[in-house]
Amino acid sequence: MSRLFEPAYIGKMELKNRFIHSATHEVMSTDDGHITEDLIRRYKNLAKGEIGLIIPGHLCVHPLGQGHHGQTSIYTDDMIPGLKRLVETVHENGGKIAFQLNHGGRQTPKQLIGEAPVAPTGRGRDPVSMNKPRQMDEALIEETIEAFAAAAVRAVEAGADAVQIHAAHGYLNSEFLSPFFNKRKDQWGGSNENRFRFIREIITRIKSRLPDDKPLLVKMNTFDYTPMKGMTPELAGLYAKWMVELGVEAVEVSSGSYYTFHTIRGDIPVAELTAAMPAWRRPLAKIVFGLLKKGNTFKDAYNLEAARTVKPQMDKTPLILVGGMRKLSQMEEVVANGDADFISMSRPFIREPFLVKKFREGKTGESSCISCNKCFAAMFNDMPVRCYKNGIPGL
Numbered sequence: 001m002s003r004l005f006e007p008a009y010i011g012k013m014e015l016k017n018r019f020i021h022s023a024t025h026e027v028m029s030t031d032d033g034h035i036t037e038d039l040i041r042r043y044k045n046l047a048k049g050e051i052g053l054i055i056p057g058h059l060c061v062h063p064l065g066q067g068h069h070g071q072t073s074i075y076t077d078d079m080i081p082g083l084k085r086l087v088e089t090v091h092e093n094g095g096k097i098a099f100q101l102n103h104g105g106r107q108t109p110k111q112l113i114g115e116a117p118v119a120p121t122g123r124g125r126d127p128v129s130m131n132k133p134r135q136m137d138e139a140l141i142e143e144t145i146e147a148f149a150a151a152a153v154r155a156v157e158a159g160a161d162a163v164q165i166h167a168a169h170g171y172l173n174s175e176f177l178s179p180f181f182n183k184r185k186d187q188w189g190g191s192n193e194n195r196f197r198f199i200r201e202i203i204t205r206i207k208s209r210l211p212d213d214k215p216l217l218v219k220m221n222t223f224d225y226t227p228m229k230g231m232t233p234e235l236a237g238l239y240a241k242w243m244v245e246l247g248v249e250a251v252e253v254s255s256g257s258y259y260t261f262h263t264i265r266g267d268i269p270v271a272e273l274t275a276a277m278p279a280w281r282r283p284l285a286k287i288v289f290g291l292l293k294k295g296n297t298f299k300d301a302y303n304l305e306a307a308r309t310v311k312p313q314m315d316k317t318p319l320i321l322v323g324g325m326r327k328l329s330q331m332e333e334v335v336a337n338g339d340a341d342f343i344s345m346s347r348p349f350i351r352e353p354f355l356v357k358k359f360r361e362g363k364t365g366e367s368s369c370i371s372c373n374k375c376f377a378a379m380f381n382d383m384p385v386r387c388y389k390n391g392i393p394g395l
């Protein structure tokens with residue numbers, strides 16, 4: 001039997017296999033961040049599908065960091081009962097669950113928070129939101145670090161098996177880490193050590209409050225795919241080494257930001273994405289998406305090369321590989337070669353929640369996701385995330 005289906009550990013957390021549901025924003029919570037029956041149903045299904053560890057969509061840790069409509073929040077105690085129900089649903093159906101903590105940073109839509117989004121550095125506009133962010137001052141940096149730590153405590157109170165810090169895809173942590181997004185010259189920027197300081201503080205504070213048996217994971221970029229150099233696999237390797245020294249128990253290796261769609265390689269559904277824009281921005285958005293489409297071709301295991309640079313820096317701490325994992329044979333090879341310890345997927349599980357079970361029963365050897373990315377376009381249109389391979393109704 002393949003190693004993929006054998007029990008494995010992240011820290012002291014035992015998982016029944018090496019498959020992970022990578023965090024996937026669902027657009028299924030209320031606009032004030034509370035969970036709904038739709039969300040419960042989604043995760044009940046996924047847990048029944050025999051996935052070793054389920055990481056639901058990013059949870060918002062601070063009101064200034066709400067990345068999307070319908071995003072679940074974790075910044076006040078009144079969110080705990082709902083999250084607890086979610087945890088219990090997954091547990092009752094045989095799964096384990098980790099909560100991903102996030103702050104949208106500069107990618108937070110202005111219309112959701114009613115003011116300019118905040119970021120390490122106040123300059124520039126990314127091509128999707130077109131927002132000019134406001135630079136965070138010392139007081140807000142401290143408040144945000146504390147918000148991550150408080151959110152981790154709430155995750156544990158809700159019964160989560162683990163916590164993951166989102167430090168990928170151009171959101172706040174990812175911005176602090178990146179030489180492209182972080183142009184500060186104070187203690188929070190200007191050198192690798194300083195750029196790492198924000199997440200170092202978050203990790204240290206969370207570790208001091210998490211029980212020993214609840215591992216801390218980080219999802220991190222290896223490339224930001226920005227016009228000028230940002231993250232590189234070498235830099236990600238250095239950061240991963242520091243994270244492991246601080247006690248992080250697994251690192252998920254990803255890539256991309258709102259500058260391109262490389263986080264989700266494959267087609268770019270231009271018409272559906274453009275529909276999400278206000279009318280005045282549609283003509284320009286159409287051109288931008290059209291250009292991005294050319295460079296976004298799908299490639300199997302598209303973060304694998306970068307992971308090979310990061311992995312040796314992590315000693316024995318597990319590396320989780322995400323991005324274009326579609327074929328069981330390749331997943332087996334990657335784990336057998338020691339390039340990764342866990343296989344993480346998002347879009348394949350949107351299409352087939354029972355994919356792992358089907359793999360185990362030998363019913364298929366490959367995901368039937370075609371990376372059309374209409375699930376992602378639905379998210380941008382504030383519609384619940386599901387497989388829209390045959391089209392998004394109304395668009």
Ligand SMILES: Cc1cc2nc3c(=O)[nH]c(=O)nc-3n(C[C@H](O)[C@H](O)[C@H](O)COP(=O)(O)O)c2cc1C
Nearest residue numbers: 022023024025057058322323324345346347375376
């Ligand atoms: C609809 C959608 C929502 C996503 N939401 C999140 C999220 O909340 N947090 C996160 O870290 N990544 C998010 N991602 C990225 C995925 O977790 C994953 O890194 C990426 O899709 C590549 O993996 P895949 O090829 O298996 O889809 C999202 C992707 C999609 C398609």
